[in-house]
């Protein structure tokens with residue numbers, strides 16, 4: 540069991556955090572300051588996203604490797620299978636291991652918008668995330684996570700089908716699952732109940748995000764495929780011209796969801812940082828998940 544997985548199963552409550560590889564040198568400097576600040580608050584792990592189609596493969600490996608080398612927090616590197624052969628994925632997994640990364644989030648990824656021929660996967664690429672779970676295991680990665688969708692993956696015909704496939708990929712060798720950002724806590728709790736009913740007891744982490752600006756609200760639309768509750772938009776959209784009011788309300792939404800999840804016994808909350816530390820700090824402090832400053 541990796542140190543990350545052992546910590547996840549250890550005493551809580553705690554938080555984990557998500558970063559994305561920066562696109563410019565200027566963004567990299569700002570981001571690394573955010574990484575340093577947030578990792579000082581002892582998240583269980585810091586995940587690093589992987590661009591669809593391999594666009595940021597080197598960026599993911601470099602950032603996850605730097606987190607492994609320069610902080611006390613284990614990185615969790617996302618890795619997507621789509622568009623890559625098993626041999627290419629093996630190379631990517633070995634590159635991550637060489638960079639000191641022991642844990643991966645095994646994802647299928649999203650096929651390009653206009654695949655050619657339509658709907659056909661890249662020849663030789665793995666078809667489902669569970670195939671990548673097995674590959675990561677066979678390459679000796681110590682910890683493997685998978686994605687879960689409280690409302691069901693958009694391509695799933697119904698929640699039963701979605702749960703069946705989620706259970707399959709966990710049983711293929713995943714240690715834990717990270718759920719897609721969702722705003723109605725009930726949806727997350729029902730997913731947890733479905734997994735428990737199927738006899739699966741790996742940790743399931745909810746995703747939460749402090750929505751500090753209208754631009755961040757737009758990002759939540761992309762992440763959730765537009766599946767956001769009406770109450771969220773009714774609460775935040777009227778504040779679009781009031782930056783202070785918007786930020787306060789967006790933080791309240793995340794804090795209230797976090798409090799409810801912790802009250803329901805969730806051990807680790809996965810916080811989307813968008814590569815910034817301030818709102819993450821305020822959120823985890825309000826939730827009592829940030830160690831008190833040493834005086």
Ligand code: FAD
Pocket residue numbers: 587588589590591592617618619645646647648649666667668669686687688692693694695696700701704705707708717718719720
């Ligand atoms: P799968 O588990 O393969 O599922 C995809 C669909 O296929 C589902 O409908 C599922 O029910 C179905 N299915 C699964 N297995 C089978 C089977 N054996 N037979 C038939 N049907 C099956 N994308 C990125 O590009 N980069 C990232 O860094 C990234 N990070 C993410 C982090 C999280 C926490 C989440 C929730 C998503 C992330 N994504 C990322 C998005 C993700 O890649 C897409 O949502 C993708 O469409 C599905 O990936 P998956 O791993 O869930 O796929």
